[in-house]
Amino acid sequence: MCSCGCNICNTKPLMLNESLAPKQILSEGLKYHMDNNRPLTEHVYRAGSENYFNLWAEARSLYSRGILEITNEDDLAVLTETHLGHFGVLEDGTKVPLDFPIELTEGEIDELYEASKKKKPNKPIGKPMRDSSGGKAYKVYVKDPKTGNVKTVRFGSGGLRAKINDPKARQAFAKRHKCSTRKDKTKASYWSCRLPRYAKLLGLKSNFSGFW
Secondary structure: OOOOOOOOOOOOOOEOOOOOOHHOOOOOHHHHHOOOOHHHHOOOOOOOOOHHHHHHHHHHHHHHHEEEEEOOOHHHHHHHOOOOOOEEOOOOOOEEOOOOOOOOOHHEEEEEEEEHHHHHHOOOEEEEOOOOOOOOOOOEEEEEEOOOOOOEEOOHHHHHHHHHOHHHHHHHHHHOHHHOOOOOOOOHHHHHOOOOHHHOOOOOOEEEEEEE
């Protein structure tokens, strides 16, 4: 029995089906995570580095083929709800990582806001930002799949900031708010549960890339 009562703490986050592939095919990074029972969201590589993206791409490929079994809910959320580890190409040929938040300074956010009032550009869908309305700490624009309309979802409070880097607080929050069941992007609960994933985008200090 585990101390938190979830009964899964002793389960290894990563397990290789060696009947399908030998451990020798794994990269050094993935071997490290597996040998040390370390979830991918507590990654050994610097977020945004080439090795960081390669590790997610490797894990995604092995998981999709049934070679790698993943039990950690944070890891599963990244692999099943995002394209982290894959890249897209812009019209000018620039290669950009998918579903990887780009950190903006407060000044850059203000510039984007002022530009939006003047030029009325398309709203950045699915990119959380700080909310200056005073009601909530953050907001995000999402497209409602039922109506096709873009709506504003406000979520979070300043009090959550200090808890992002506290594993016990994240676990308690996820259990209390049933984060593993929150799949509706039009609800504040979905984004609150995934706040740590967008920490850098929101100016918060965290290297954790899971959702709680």
